Amino acid sequence: MTIRPYVTSFVLQWKIGLRYRLAVLAGLVAQMWFGAISLMAYAAVYHHAPDVNAPMTLRQAMTYTWIQQSFFTLLPLGCLPAIGEAAKSGAIVYDLLRPVDLWNWWLSASLARLLGNAVPRAILLAVVAGPLAALVGLNGWSLAPPASFEAALLAVVSFVLGAFISASIVMWWNIIAARTLSPLGTYAVGTPLAVLLSGMLLPLPLYPDWARELLLLQPFAGISDIPIRLYMGMPIPGGILAALGIQCFWLLALTVIGRFWMNRTVSRMEVQGA
């Protein structure tokens, strides 16, 4: 068993992602815009209730928002477009004709697609929202640096786990697309689900007390919420190990159950037509 085909699949999707540079730029502008609006909303809320003991400081909420915006395209918003299209057209048969492990083959493509979209945006946004914002005097609104060197290291490990969790959730959407012969349902359900549960819409630490710990235990928290908390050095119930443990648990569970489900799907798949 060689790793070569999976690297190839990764590189291919990465290249295809980078081909759409204009989309990266347009997405960046949109995300800056939404980021700025959220920041103003947080500023207004925090200034009108200075006595409330919020679970995040305003500065933390702003940094959280910037990182969430940078990693918007890292979220599992639906299936991999190429797989959705292939499911619809029937070209998916060729994926089954390759001498490769189908899970790893699609996973490497899905991961490349997520990272190929997210990494260039994240770097640009980090530069604009971080040092540049600080330079023009918007220091209070900018992206704060990591809490410490250890926090930065932990965050990197956690972000990598998060990317794999996201790609594994995309795999579930891929399986659903293969079963329903259409990518549309996965976007319709996947996008609101991911935006809500990842903390993109409202940071998970700002939810009411009763929901906060529950939300930390679902898989979408592992994509960016947990890494961002580690980056900012925020306390996490159960500590750092629990946080990484939750991520590892979901990565393992999504993979094991997803593989089982995919094998069942493939063995029952009835590709239509000639």
Added chain:
Amino acid sequence: MKTAAAIEVRDLRKTYQVRDGGSWRGKTREITALDGISFTVPAGEIAGFIGPNGAGKSTAIKILSGILRPTSGTVRVGDLVPWENRIAHVARIGVVFGQRTQLWWDLSVAEGLALLRDIYSVEPERFRRNRDRLAEALDLNGIMDQSVRQLSLGQRMRAEIAAALIHDPDVVILDEPTIGLDAPSKLAVRAFVRDLRRERGTTVLLTTHDMHDIEALADRVIVIGHGRILADSPFEALQATTLSERILEADFTGPPPDLFLPDGAVETERGTRCVTITFDPQRLPAPALVAHLSKLPGLGDLRIGRPAIEEIITRFYADHAS
């Protein structure tokens, strides 16, 4: 080195569950796509697989490719059961689905082939040799650097065939490889498949609706209809019986007169100004039939052709029913 692979199919059955009405409330119903088919293709043979739409050809091809699991029956390709050893099996076969593309629209032909080299773990030396040989034989040198979306249908099909053969498969499955192609492209594809078998001893299973493909390539013809094998015989045998038949259409300026056809010809259809005659050229040569008809009053145009595959199959049913 190369192992002589052959295809062996025994009592293969496949039923699909279909839901009527398309809603979750509809009743499920079983559709039998394959109703116990058996055949063998020895290594190095080109077998033609023909039958009308919905006969079960595609289902059989998908099972042989390892994509689909049958309801019952056994299949061996080489020494492997396709759906049980999917990865090992697909590494040794090459498949072309004429109506679908396996190359990547965004990549050039050369990039696509390089990608397949990595997927099939073809050693660099062997890859270069195969690529150059295929580019030469399929006339791809001029289009190697074009992206697949820019290719014409004929160019694309030649590239598709190269893509299916870059890893030296022992068994090649060609599903409608000439569909939609113009005459020169069809000839090029046929010549290539013939050479492939002669030079490499590749086993080929070919489905087509074009009898000329069968005539040019197949050693053996397997006719399938309603999920059953209707005939399995050497091409010459089939040609001598069923495929030899010709159809003549005669136009008249007015209502056609009585024809008084000689032995070996039968009137099969009569319109207001046209008559269709089916005849066996071995019993009644075409010139003799034409000479007979030309004596009739009011004869206009004459056209001679082959019956469509669908008609041949229909007659197979009639023969089998009796």
